[in-house]
Amino acid sequence: MQTKLDEFNSWLSKPEGLHLEFKAARSSFSQNRDLPDYCAALANEGGGKLVLGVEDQTRIVVGTNAFKGTHQRLSNDLLNSLHIRVDIEELAHPDGRVLIFHVPGRPAGQLIKSSGNYRYPMRAGESLVEMDQETMRRILLEREPDFSSKIAPGVMISDLDPVALDNFKKKWVQKSGRPEFLDYSAEKTLAALGAFCDEGVSYAGLILFGKKEKIDRVLPCSEIVFEWRNDSRKVPHDFRISWREPFFRIYDVIWETINARNIRFPFQDGFIQREILAFNEKCVREALLNAVAHRDYTINSESIFISANPEACVVESPGGLPAGITLENILVRRQWRNRAIVEILEKAGLVERSGQGMDDIFGYTIREGKGVPDLSSTTAQSVVLSIPAAVKDKTFILFLEKIMEEKQTSFSFEEIYDLEQVREQKYKELLRKDRLLSLGVIEKVGRGRGTKYILAHGYYKNIGKAGVHTKLKGLTREQKKQLIVNHLEHNKRGYSHEFVDALGLKRSDVSNLLTELRRIKVIRFVGHKKNGYWELVGVDQDGTKQN
Numbered sequence: 001m002q003t004k005l006d007e008f009n010s011w012l013s014k015p016e017g018l019h020l021e022f023k024a025a026r027s028s029f030s031q032n033r034d035l036p037d038y039c040a041a042l043a044n045e046g047g048g049k050l051v052l053g054v055e056d057q058t059r060i061v062v063g064t065n066a067f068k069g070t071h072q073r074l075s076n077d078l079l080n081s082l083h084i085r086v087d088i089e090e091l092a093h094p095d096g097r098v099l100i101f102h103v104p105g106r107p108a109g110q111l112i113k114s115s116g117n118y119r120y121p122m123r124a125g126e127s128l129v130e131m132d133q134e135t136m137r138r139i140l141l142e143r144e145p146d147f148s149s150k151i152a153p154g155v156m157i158s159d160l161d162p163v164a165l166d167n168f169k170k171k172w173v174q175k176s177g178r179p180e181f182l183d184y185s186a187e188k189t190l191a192a193l194g195a196f197c198d199e200g201v202s203y204a205g206l207i208l209f210g211k212k213e214k215i216d217r218v219l220p221c222s223e224i225v226f227e228w229r230n231d232s233r234k235v236p237h238d239f240r241i242s243w244r245e246p247f248f249r250i251y252d253v254i255w256e257t258i259n260a261r262n263i264r265f266p267f268q269d270g271f272i273q274r275e276i277l278a279f280n281e282k283c284v285r286e287a288l289l290n291a292v293a294h295r296d297y298t299i300n301s302e303s304i305f306i307s308a309n310p311e312a313c314v315v316e317s318p319g320g321l322p323a324g325i326t327l328e329n330i331l332v333r334r335q336w337r338n339r340a341i342v343e344i345l346e347k348a349g350l351v352e353r354s355g356q357g358m359d360d361i362f363g364y365t366i367r368e369g370k371g372v373p374d375l376s377s378t379t380a381q382s383v384v385l386s387i388p389a390a391v392k393d394k395t396f397i398l399f400l401e402k403i404m405e406e407k408q409t410s411f412s413f414e415e416i417y418d419l420e421q422v423r424e425q426k427y428k429e430l431l432r433k434d435r436l437l438s439l440g441v442i443e444k445v446g447r448g449r450g451t452k453y454i455l456a457h458g459y460y461k462n463i464g465k466a467g468v469h470t471k472l473k474g475l476t477r478e479q480k481k482q483l484i485v486n487h488l489e490h491n492k493r494g495y496s497h498e499f500v501d502a503l504g505l506k507r508s509d510v511s512n513l514l515t516e517l518r519r520i521k522v523i524r525f526v527g528h529k530k531n532g533y534w535e536l537v538g539v540d541q542d543g544t545k546q547n
Contacts, residue, residue: 063096109323
């Protein structure tokens with residue numbers, strides 16, 4: 001991207017508004033605060049340009065030294081923080097160096113969250129402000145047009161693949177229990193699915209049932225590419241294949257291709273040898289269905305891309321998350337980008353319209369001791385789902401199974417997700433903590449704001465790390481006070497900072513413990529507040545006990 005000088009000069013005469021922002025930034029510009037705020041605000045307003053090195057009032061080019069020698073890294077930094085790709089251009093203007101940030105507009109129904117001073121910034125006149133609730137609500141209620149329901153130009157019934165149609169009808173019969181569907185003609189089948197009318201066949205019909213040669217001409221981006229690497233660190237692939245065919249012809253073929261490279265992880269369960277596969281069929285199929293149903297088919301330069309290795313199976317689909325879906329709510333909120341495709345997949349029994357299957361993917365990987373799938377590489381341009389393949393914690397699998405057997409119970413997805421957060425020691429508010437506590441699966445440590453949760457003692461004992469449980473469980477309040485007394489007995493006197501070091505607590509928590517001991521006249525404070533110290537009651541200044 002290269003802006004011509006005359007084009008840039010024309011910007012200087014335009015009024016600064018929602019899509020154009022000038023900043024002098026002669027010496028610097030805050031990378032952690034101002035930069036993400038202005039880029040996020042421009043994206044939330046539909047996109048635009050942030051220009052550094054120009055006075056915003058006079059429009060005089062003054063030049064900027066901001067990000068000199070480092071501006072090439074900013075695009076990647078902004079991608080990581082805002083999840084949008086911002087192209088940065090350095091322009092050698094006759095009056096000084098200028099930096100131009102080309103900010104794309106947000107996807108429909110999606111807010112761009114800043115990592116700076118604001119959470120969701122927007123423009124208000126010449127200033128940035130926090131986005132108001134009404135604006136947020138309006139954006140989140142936006143709906144993208146359903147591309148898959150539109151008529152594909154020049155596609156007729158004769159352009160449909162008989163094998164793909166037959167494969168679908170078999171699944172349709174199995175789901176509905178109506179064998180007469182097998183006798184439906186291609187025209188009657190697509191009409192029943194809402195994928196055919198007098199104008200022709202819809203894009204959903206083309207994507208799911210169209211002949212390869214027709215897809216090649218009309219919608220070549222309707223392609224799925226698979227690459228396999230024996231080592232995740234390798235750049236060249238060891239195997240590659242692509243399919244540009246109707247989905248109902250290749251749905252099983254794709255899984256079989258991936259499964260042919262599956263890896264078995266054996267582990268011992270008592271006297272029984274068990275194993276877990278690297279690629280869980282349910283997870284892979286759900287991820288593939290999600291990609292086909294929710295990708296943006298208007299991005300005609302990119303395909304669905306599946307990359308697998310012994311450590312993970314990564315599915316990348318063009319287009320960001322559907323309108324209203326964020327990384328924070330993806331496990332609980334439902335939305336469809338291509339409703340016509342989803343409805344046909346639902347009739348075949350491949351998806352449930354009530355959900356996206358993401359919770360199934362998370363649930364299976366956690367139950368198999370592989371941890372949580374990773375969506376952190378998702379941007380406004382693509383959804384990237386990395387499903388872990390390697391088993392990280394075999395004991396966790398046995399721990400869950402033992403609890404379910406002993407308690408004669410099962411765990412919901414929310415409970416499994418909570419347990420994984422506890423296993424990883426990510427202390428946040430749990431969704432189902434009361435039931436997990438009552439089952440004895442987790443234990444509560446601390447109180448108030450310092451409350452955290454850990455897995456039960458049995459888990460750590462089984463992995464030979466009972467000491468870790470003791471460390472996580474921590475000392476009781478009485479044990480902490482006894483540690484203070486022991487310190488004073490050994491050192492004769494003690495200072496607050498020493499107790500903070502010994503107990504690993506905040507100064508305020510240590511202060512509460514000292515106050516309790518002083519109240520019951522076990523210790524006393526000697527000297528002034530700044531340089532005073534604590535000692536045991538009944539001990540002389542020389543450290544000897546009083547009679």
